[in-house]
Amino acid sequence: MSRNPTPTSDPCCTPLTGAAMSAGEAERIAPLLKALADPVRLRLVSLIAAGGAGEACVCDLNEAFDLTQATISHHLKVLHTAGVLDREKRGVWVYYAVRPEALRSVATLFGTAALTPA
Amino acid sequence: MSRNPTPTSDPCCTPLTGAAMSAGEAERIAPLLKALADPVRLRLVSLIAAGGAGEACVCDLNEAFDLTQATISHHLKVLHTAGVLDREKRGVWVYYAVRPEALRSVATLFGTAALTPA
DNA sequence: TCGGGACATCGACACTTGTCGATGCCCCGA
DNA sequence: TCGGGGCATCGACAAGTGTCGATGTCCCGA
Structure with missing residues (x-):
């Protein structure tokens, strides 16, 4: 629809169409x-990852912030839904653990990008 | 927060696994x-990084999306303000270039984290 | 069985964000 | 000098987000 009618032939720079990352x-x-x-x-995530076994109890995480327990619970849910954290209930307490695959995805994405020297 | 759009002073480059990240x-x-x-x-960012010299003209970026020129300009400004992109005007056209330090910060942050389970 | 503690969920609120059309600014070519 | 094109900015809108207090749910110990 809004395709530029090419004001002057061969405008400025390289094509770069069909480049690295797809929309999907x-x-x-x-x-x-x-x-x-x-x-x-x-x-x-940092607190959980820095914990001994890469996991932490919600009761400990709550004390590390000046926020309501409801807010911390909300943030943990967001991270869990996104696939960053795993959730496991043990008796009365709930433990969250880091999923290395998630962080590895980000590391791979920007790792290769940062190494492209131009 | 009126910060200079080029935060060159040591971005992050801190592991996510070592000690817990401070609030600041x-x-x-x-x-x-x-x-x-x-x-x-x-x-x-991907399109700009994939371009020959790690830079791209706004006129080409506009054609790669089904969005208004104003919207693309807004997104470029966000990336520039965050220190991800550099901006340079050449005559009528404006070129944006990727700042490798920015991507390297993210890569470092999550790179060490992804290597945790060892 | 009952009470209490640990988390999750709900409803509400202010604030931020992605997008658009319209307009302004600046630079070049005619 | 003037007109036009490339890009930024403005004002507005809907949708999303972070936070809270209140409430619900589940599990253990007394």
Whole structure:
């Protein structure tokens, strides 16, 4: 619809059409990044990952923030829904664990990108 | 927060697994991830990075999406403000280039994290 | 059996964000 | 000098997001 009628032949630069990331790929990865793009959730993942076995109890996470328990629970749900965290209930307590595959996806995406020297 | 659009001073480059991330550190990195956490912006960065010299003209980027020129301009501004893209005007056209440091920050952050289970 | 503690969910609120059409600014070519 | 094209900005709108207090659900110990 809004295709530019090419004001002058051969405008400025390289084609770059049909390049690296497809639209579908971008739509698949963006939610993962969106889940991680929050200071509280970044710290949550960091706290869980820094814990001994890569997991942490919600009761401990609650005490690390100046936020309501409902808010922390919400953030943990967002991370879990995005596939960043695993959830396991043990008796009264709930433990969240980091899913390495999720972080590996992001690392791969930007790792290769950062190494392209131009 | 009227920050200079070129935060060259040591971005993040801190492991996600070592010690827990501080609140200030999380607040500093989250905007970078937030800028990248959008399908359109991910494709924009990908297109720019895939171009020959790691840069691209806005006129070409406009044609790669089914969005208004104003919307693309907005997304480019977000990426530029976050320090992901560099902006350079050449005559009538404007070229955006990827800042490798920005992507390297993200790669470092999640790269070490993905290697955890060892 | 009953009470209480640990999490999740709900409803509500202010704030942010993605998108658009319209308009303004700047640079070049005629 | 003037007209036009490339890009940014403005104002507006709907949709999404972070946060809270209140409430619900489940499980254990007394």
